[in-house]
Amino acid sequence: MSTRTLGAPETAPAVEPVARRRTGTLGRVLRAAALTAFALAFLFPFYYMFIGSLQAEPDTSPAGAFPTGGLTLGNYREINAEIHLLRSLVNSGIFTGGVILGTVVFGLLAGYALAQLSFRGRGALFNLVLLVQVVPFQLLLIPLYVLIVRGYGLADSYLGMILPFLINTTAVFVFRQFFLQLPPDLFAAARVDGASELRILWSVALPLVRPALLTVVLLTFIGPWNEFLWPFLITKQTDMQPLAVSLANYLSNVAARAANPYGAVLAGACVLAAPAVALFVAFQKHFTSTNIGSGVKG
Amino acid sequence: MTVHLTRGTQPRPGHRRVTALLGRHPVGLALMAPYAAYLLLVFAYPFGFAVWMSFHDYFFAAPGAQVERPFVGLENYRTVLGDPGVRQAFGNILVFLLINVPLTAALALTLAVALNQAIRGRTFLRVAYYVPYVTASVAVVGVWLFLFSSDGLVNTLLGPLAPDPSWLVNETLAMPLIAVFVAWKQLGFFILLYLAALQNVPKELYESAAVDGAGAWQRFRSVTVPAVRPATTLVVIVATVTGANLFTEPYLLTGGGGPNGASTSPVLLMYQRGLEQGAPDVAAAIGVLLVVGVVALSMINRRLLERS
Incomplete structure (x- = not known):
């Protein structure tokens, strides 16, 4: 598996001709129908979210799902007045950007070292990385809160939000997996020429793992952008809250007072969902089983 | 050189x-x-x-204050185990896992196999299946609330068949509904894992099965399912760990674990006991018990799945 053939297995039919012929036309039609039905079941809530965000009055009749007119942007104005969308989006952006930056910089260094360098303690460190994936975040919740909020005083700060997510371990695996595919001779030659490891990483390794970079950014993006529990615990000031938190607070506290609570919530949900969905649809080729499956399996 | x-x-x-x-x-x-x-x-x-x-009497003190935090042995664990709310939450999460994990594994494998064979519209199908996974829980909770409210679209369609009390305020239905909801939300990720595993199934196995006259269903049962067993172990363990982390859905969908605590999850309880009621030591004990439970479940699952 080289970097050039990434994603190729997904486009190659996995079942050889003999088996396919036996499936028959009827089977294929049935399968296509079932797949499409499932796909629509998956997409309908998103369609309903969008349509609901444009309706002035909630219409829960079946016909209300396919309105013929009377669509309005009023719900977006309503939610913006309640939670200041732009400010929340900026907070989400800084939180996510910080995590992506930390993951790309430190994850790249770690992935390269784990795959291409031999040093004392590498095996032990790799085992530690594997072990960390098993430690569930819920156990760390209370001690992390005590340490970060009470110990370091980082409540209502971007650093406090970012710290527990700073380096995405799955991304380290993806980087390591990519670096493992590169021939060690490549790096040995550069070393003989007297290049430092950082220089080798920057001008030899980095250009070769550019596809991995995009996969890692996509993969890392959805973590902090969608994260609710941690930023919810540590932000009490509304002007520091990421959108997921301010929308959830609106949902559980304020929505009852609004004229069309569902409409406003759905408008906020669309704003929260749009960047992740757009990024994913635009770059879905990089979000394949070969890219990520190998990373998850280690 | x-x-x-x-x-x-x-x-x-x-x-x-x-x-x-x-x-x-x-x-x-x-x-x-x-x-x-x-x-x-x-x-x-x-x-x-x-x-x-x-294992200690830990509490939130004023910043900088020197306070004693004596060792209390199993005291916190006794408090936790004697609390009916905690026992209910652990029961709830067990119900959740019993529905969510098998549903996730079965649907993910079926859809991955079908997707692996589909030629036309593969990109569209992949996007459709993965979109819930890349979307924030908070966003999809909004639309689920709308769909499943007592006068929402689902009940309108069901008419007289609509459950009473409605889905999210029904003690029997709230937790199973959340289990289905989470399965729908996470399925894309598990399809991805299965797709990776399916690339490694030797084609000769399907060939010889077809020569032996095995139909599609028999090929699925006797070739695909055993061949992706390691992936199934991974899917089951990851789904169990993710499921045990449940917080956002009961917090927002059922207004903090309602009705009458029927959808409270252990993590939600950790938040309530630890941070809202100021007993971090009790919350830590709930966390330790939860992790011990998850590890035990994972080991049992692994044993069951790897037994050929």
Whole structure:
């Protein structure tokens, strides 16, 4: 598996001709129908979210799902007045950007070292990385809160939000997996020429793992952008809250007072969902089983 | 080139001791240092701290104040186990896992197999299946609330068949509904895992099965299912760990674990006991019990799944 053939297995039919012929036309039609039905079941809530965000009055009749007119942007104005969308989006952006930056910089260094360098303690460190994936975040919740909020005083700060997510371990695996595919001779030659490891990483390794970079950014993006529990615990000031938190607070506290609570919530949900969905649809080729499956399996 | 390489890999005399001590590329330690520090600071230390806390009388004190936090043995665990709310939450999460995990594994495998064979519209199908996974829970909770409210679209369609009390305020239905909801939300990720596993199934197996006259269903049962068993183990364990982390859905969908605590999850309880009611030691004990439970479940699952 080289970097050039990434994603190729997904486009190659996995079942050889003999088996396919036996499936028959009827089977294929049935399968296509079932797949499409499932796909629509998956997409309908998103369609309903969008349509609901444009309706002035909630219409829960079946016909209300396919309105013929009377669509309005009023719900977006309503939610913006309640939670200041732009400010929340900026907070989400800084939180996510910080995590992506930390993951790309430190994850790249770690992935390269784990795959291409031999040093004392590498095996032990790799085992530690594997072990960390098993430690569930819920156990760390209370001690992390005590340490970060009470110990370091980082409540209502971007650093406090970012710290527990700073380096995405799955991304380290993806980087390591990519670096493992590169021939060690490549790096040995550069070393003989007297290049430092950082220089080798920057001008030899980095250009070769550019596809991995995009996969890692996509993969890392959805973590902090969608994260609710941690930023919810540590932000009490509304002007520091990421959108997921301010929308959830609106949902559980304020929505009852609004004229069309569902409409406003759905408008906020669309704003929260749009960047992740757009990024994913635009770059879905990089979000394949070969890219990520190998990373998850280690 | 070969000459250069041989010369390069032979350590110069002064470097020999460093090599023996730190390995051929000691700089690797420096490159790993930030990640290692992060793992120790954010995972290893808090992990130890959580266990320590659960055996001590720990409480929030004013910043800078020196307070005594005596060792109390199993006191916190006794408090936790004697609390009917906690027992209910653990029962709830068990119901959740019993519905969510098998549903996730079965649907993910079926859809991955179908997707693997589909030729037309593959991109559209993949996007459709993965979109819920890349979307924030908070966003999809909004539309689920709308769909499943007592006068929502689902009940309008069901008419007289609509459950009473409605879905999210019904003690019997709330938790199963959340289990289905989470399965729908996470399915894309597990389809991805199965797709990776399906690439590695040797095609000869399907060939010989077809020659033996096996139909599609028989090929699925006797070739695909055994071949992806390691992936199934992974899917089941990851789904169990993710499911045990349940917080956002009961917090928002059922207004904090309602009705009457029927959808409270252990993590939601940790938040309520630990931070809302100021008993972090009790919350830490719930966390330790939850992790012990998850590890035990994972080991049982692994045993069952790897038994051929």
